[in-house]
Structure formats: C-alpha cells, structure tokens
Amino acid sequence: MSTVQHPVEVDHVTKTFRRHHDRATSLKQFVAGGRRRTYDEFVALDDVSFNVRRGEVFGVVGHNGSGKSTMLKIMAGILHPNKGEVRVHERMSALLELGAGFHPELSGRENVFLNAALLGMTRKEITARYDEIVDFSGLDDDFLDTPVKTYSSGMYVRLAFSIAINVEPELLIIDEILAVGDIDFQRKCTERFLEFRNAGRTTVLVTHDMNSVRTMCDRAVWLDHGKLRGTGEPGEIVDGYTESMTGSTDRVAKLGSYREGSGELQFTAARMLVDGEPRRSLRTGDDLVLELELTATSPIDDPAVSVTVMTASGLMLSEPCTRDADIVLGRVDDRRALTVRLPDLALLPGEYQVHCTVSDARRHHIFDRVHSAVTFDVMAGTPLEQFGTVSLRPQWTVE
Ligand SMILES: Nc1ncnc2c1ncn2[C@@H]1O[C@H](COP(=O)(O)OP(=O)(O)O)[C@@H](O)[C@H]1O
Ligand SMILES: [Mg+2]
Structure with a gap:
C-alpha cells in the first residue's frame, strides 16, 4: 500500500493555552505581596486531524474563537501543539494576523528583507525580487524608508501580501486578511492568487466570507470550539456552519x-x-x-x-x-x-x-x-437643499 504525501498533514492536534489570572483577594493581601497566581487550561484545538491535498484551495471556517488562527499558526510553525503534530511538506509562506512578522521600528524596505529572509530566500534572491515586491504593493518609495509603525492597515496588508506571494511559495497560508485593502488591490490579489492556484499550488484560507468559501475553495474544514465538525465539499460545510450560526447567535448574526x-x-x-x-x-x-x-x-x-x-x-x-x-x-x-x-x-x-x-x-x-x-x-429638513450629499451650510449675501 502506498501512502500519498500531502502538503499539509494535521495529525491529532491538541493545543491548550494557559490563561493566567493575577488575583489579589484583598487589598491587604495585595499590599503584603500575597497575590495568588492562578490559571486555567483552555483547549483551543481538541484532537483535530485533516489533510490538505496538493493543488487545492482549502478553506477553514468557524465562529470567532473556534481555533482557526491557532491552527494556522501551528502550520506556520509559530505555535507548537501539546499533542499530535502538523507536518508541512512544502515551501510555505504565511500571511497571518495583520503585521505579524513585521518589525514596527524598521522601515518597509528593511522589513521586506527581513521577511523574505525568514521565508528562506537568500539576500541575492531578495534583491532580485525587491522591485517586483514593491511594485506589486503599490507603495510609494518615500514610504519604504519610513518605519512600518506609521503605516495604515491598508499599507501593511499591501506589503505583507506582496511579500508572501512574491517569494514563490508552494503553499500559501492566509488568515482572513484580504478584506482590508482597497478594491483595486483586492482585484490584483485575486488575480495573482488565481495564477498561483492555476499553477497547481496549494492554499489554506481562513475567511468569514462564505461566498468565497463556496466559489474559491475545493474543500473546507469546520472548527467549532476547537473541535472538528466536518471536512468536505465547501457547500455542505458552509450550509452546516451557517445553520449553526443563525440558530445560536441570533442577534449577532443579524447585525450588519x-x-x-x-x-x-x-x-x-x-x-x-x-x-x-x-x-x-x-x-x-x-x-x-x-x-x-x-x-x-x-x-x-x-x-x-x-x-x-x-x-x-x-x-x-x-x-x-x-x-x-x-x-x-x-x-x-x-x-x-x-x-x-x-x-x-x-x-x-x-x-x-x-x-x-x-x-x-x-x-x-x-x-x-x-x-x-x-x-x-x-x-428633507433644515437647511433645505435640493442636490448633493452634504450641506456645506451656505450663507449667501447679496449686495
Ligand atoms: N496566546 C494565547 N493565549 C491564550 N489564549 C489564546 C491564545 N491564542 C488564542 N487563544 C484563545 O484560543 C481560542 C482560539 O483562538 P483563535 O485560534 O484565534 O480563534 P479564531 O481564529 O477561530 O477566531 C480563543 O478563545 C482565544 O482567546
Ligand atoms: Mg482568527
């Protein structure tokens, strides 16, 4: 029997976090330095297994706090599971939370080099790609010399996406980040992303946008309070997930x-x-x-x-x-x-x-x-005007 090696194999992964509470039960105790340090164990991922197949766009859905980002961070090697393991067999680049991987005090230019190096590119390779990365990001040259802490969230995303996609990964991991840029940039990203997919490369995608799960993903997984609720055809996963959402969190789901x-x-x-x-x-x-x-x-x-x-x-x-x-x-x-x-x-x-x-x-x-x-x-109210969107409070004078 031959075993296929998948780009990502998630094998019985459990991840717990310790949540610390600094607790001084009385002011006196606090002053006396007798604070008790307590914590509870929180299970963010509970015995989760699935494989991501080569060349597919694989969606990860679930309500907030269900463990999606934790799963992606484990794939990216930023976090380690307590039990089980995630095996990644491809050259990976990850686009995680906004600005993760960016150093706020360094300039955009320095961050490009730093990031690309972390993704395994040599200095020579980075230099050869630098212009392309900057071009794609659409950022002005002046901005590349200023610290990224002065960037808007849109600028962050442009640069981060541009680096992630231009380092030629075989596996791209994206944590719901694309919705932040403007429409033009989103279109550019989508095009580049389709090229990436058509070249037979693999993507793992967390998104709240159920339409993109239906239209872009080949398969999807549904996480619920850290547990795997299902893996399979995106339409079925989305239906199950949406049904569970509208049943339980009425007020929130209806908002917006x-x-x-x-x-x-x-x-x-x-x-x-x-x-x-x-x-x-x-x-x-x-x-x-x-x-x-x-x-x-x-x-x-x-x-x-x-x-x-x-x-x-x-x-x-x-x-x-x-x-x-x-x-x-x-x-x-x-x-x-x-x-x-x-x-x-x-x-x-x-x-x-x-x-x-x-x-x-x-x-x-x-x-x-x-x-x-x-x-x-x-x-219509006061002032009464016929055309336009806002009143600039006109004050007319006639001599
Ligand atoms: N470093 C951490 N320390 C403690 N709890 C954490 C940490 N990271 C995530 N969590 C908790 O784990 C749960 C899952 O988080 P996350 O993976 O970010 O969920 P999702 O991305 O699905 O919204 C949440 O309840 C979150 O508060
Ligand atoms: Mg998240």
Missing part, C-alpha cells in the same frame, strides 16, 4: 451584512436613535445618536471604536473615531455600551449606511468590523 475581524471584541448591538427613540429615518439638521454595545470574548485594553458613515453606494463621508477624540475605553472584559452623537446632521436626503469598527488602540488590528451595521434614510 458582512463582518470581519479576529473577534476578541464584538459588536452585539448597533442602532440609531433620534430624540431617544430607535428610528430608521431622520431629517437634515436632526441630531443623530448611534448606540453601540461591545462584548468581549477575551479582555482587551484600550480598544478604538470608529463609525464609518457612507452613502448607500459606498462613498465614505466621515469616520469619527474614539481615538481622535482622546476617548480612552480602558480594559473591556465584559460588555460595554457607548454612544456617539452627530449633532445637526449635514446629510441631505438619501440612503446612508454605517460600518462599525473596533480595533486596537493603533487601529492596525481589527477585532470586529460590521458592514452596514446601521442603515438609515435622510429626509
């Missing part, structure tokens, strides 16, 4: 049209209030209040919350953020409600939508972004 992010914090409610009442429409000149609720699955310090106000066709009008207003949320470890008031609304009649985003303080890492979390109509 599409969501992305790593999930430590999630929006569990978002609505518009006018004069203290939930509403779906208002008038130019009204005060709009957005009421948001966040729920933590693990504690996060000082997240940033922003609301992106857009026209129905997707033109971004404004993106107020707690950071810009110097609002500090502190540690969020349970539920947190917040509101943002947009007084004397300048929007003219039309349909609008609001995306809600919660990210780390530097706005690099997205915990949750809910697209079209709130949609509303604006009707």
Whole structure:
C-alpha cells in the first residue's frame, strides 16, 4: 500500500493555552505581596486531524474563537501543539494576523528583507525580487524608508501580501486578511492568487466570507470550539456552519451584512436613535445618536471604536473615531455600551449606511468590523437643499 504525501498533514492536534489570572483577594493581601497566581487550561484545538491535498484551495471556517488562527499558526510553525503534530511538506509562506512578522521600528524596505529572509530566500534572491515586491504593493518609495509603525492597515496588508506571494511559495497560508485593502488591490490579489492556484499550488484560507468559501475553495474544514465538525465539499460545510450560526447567535448574526475581524471584541448591538427613540429615518439638521454595545470574548485594553458613515453606494463621508477624540475605553472584559452623537446632521436626503469598527488602540488590528451595521434614510429638513450629499451650510449675501 502506498501512502500519498500531502502538503499539509494535521495529525491529532491538541493545543491548550494557559490563561493566567493575577488575583489579589484583598487589598491587604495585595499590599503584603500575597497575590495568588492562578490559571486555567483552555483547549483551543481538541484532537483535530485533516489533510490538505496538493493543488487545492482549502478553506477553514468557524465562529470567532473556534481555533482557526491557532491552527494556522501551528502550520506556520509559530505555535507548537501539546499533542499530535502538523507536518508541512512544502515551501510555505504565511500571511497571518495583520503585521505579524513585521518589525514596527524598521522601515518597509528593511522589513521586506527581513521577511523574505525568514521565508528562506537568500539576500541575492531578495534583491532580485525587491522591485517586483514593491511594485506589486503599490507603495510609494518615500514610504519604504519610513518605519512600518506609521503605516495604515491598508499599507501593511499591501506589503505583507506582496511579500508572501512574491517569494514563490508552494503553499500559501492566509488568515482572513484580504478584506482590508482597497478594491483595486483586492482585484490584483485575486488575480495573482488565481495564477498561483492555476499553477497547481496549494492554499489554506481562513475567511468569514462564505461566498468565497463556496466559489474559491475545493474543500473546507469546520472548527467549532476547537473541535472538528466536518471536512468536505465547501457547500455542505458552509450550509452546516451557517445553520449553526443563525440558530445560536441570533442577534449577532443579524447585525450588519458582512463582518470581519479576529473577534476578541464584538459588536452585539448597533442602532440609531433620534430624540431617544430607535428610528430608521431622520431629517437634515436632526441630531443623530448611534448606540453601540461591545462584548468581549477575551479582555482587551484600550480598544478604538470608529463609525464609518457612507452613502448607500459606498462613498465614505466621515469616520469619527474614539481615538481622535482622546476617548480612552480602558480594559473591556465584559460588555460595554457607548454612544456617539452627530449633532445637526449635514446629510441631505438619501440612503446612508454605517460600518462599525473596533480595533486596537493603533487601529492596525481589527477585532470586529460590521458592514452596514446601521442603515438609515435622510429626509428633507433644515437647511433645505435640493442636490448633493452634504450641506456645506451656505450663507449667501447679496449686495
Ligand atoms: N496566546 C494565547 N493565549 C491564550 N489564549 C489564546 C491564545 N491564542 C488564542 N487563544 C484563545 O484560543 C481560542 C482560539 O483562538 P483563535 O485560534 O484565534 O480563534 P479564531 O481564529 O477561530 O477566531 C480563543 O478563545 C482565544 O482567546
Ligand atoms: Mg482568527
């Protein structure tokens, strides 16, 4: 009997994390230095096995916290399982969480060299590919000489994807990262990705976008609280997963049209209030209040919350953020409600939508972004204007 060697073999993998709690039970004890250090073991992956076959696009689906990123980090060799093993038989490059693998103080240029070296390229190979990597990323030369900590999340992704795909891996591992760049760049990535696939190379892909699982993947696996719920035909996996989601997490699943992010914090409610009442429409000149609720699955310090106000066709009008207003949320470890008031609304009649985003303080890492979390109509009000999107508050004088 001959055994086929698959590019990735996941063999009875169990991964546990220790979660530490620093606990001083009383102030006195705390002052006396008698704090107890306790921890519990958390099973992030529980006896998971599957193979990824050569040349396929393999999807990994599951709700937030189900162990997808942990699985990919084990494949990439960043984490090690407690039991079982993952065997990778191909030259791999991995596009994990935003900025993972980037050194914030180094310039873009230095990071290209550092990253490519980590992926196993020689200095000569990197130099030969450098222009192509930069070209593909579309970043300006000036930016390549500045530290990547000054980059926007979009710039991060451009550079990271460009490196990952241009080092000619045989196996590409992607953790839901593509949704962040702009449309043009996404199209470029998709094209390059299809080339990669058509060349018979292998991809493992985590995504929340069930349409891409259906259309792009050859097979998929479903993780649920660290356990394998199924492996197989993408359509069946997606159906099973979606059914389980709509059954259990009603309120969250109904919020917005599409969501992305790593999930430590999630929006569990978002609505518009006018004069203290939930509403779906208002008038130019009204005060709009957005009421948001966040729920933590693990504690996060000082997240940033922003609301992106857009026209129905997707033109971004404004993106107020707690950071810009110097609002500090502190540690969020349970539920947190917040509101943002947009007084004397300048929007003219039309349909609008609001995306809600919660990210780390530097706005690099997205915990949750809910697209079209709130949609509303604006009707004619004050000032009364006929055309356009916003009122610029005109003040006419006639001599
Ligand atoms: N380094 C870590 N220490 C402790 N817990 C962790 C660590 N990394 C992940 N976890 C926990 O393991 C679970 C699975 O996380 P993850 O693999 O990121 O899930 P997913 O990518 O499916 O959202 C989550 O509950 C997460 O909080
Ligand atoms: Mg993840």
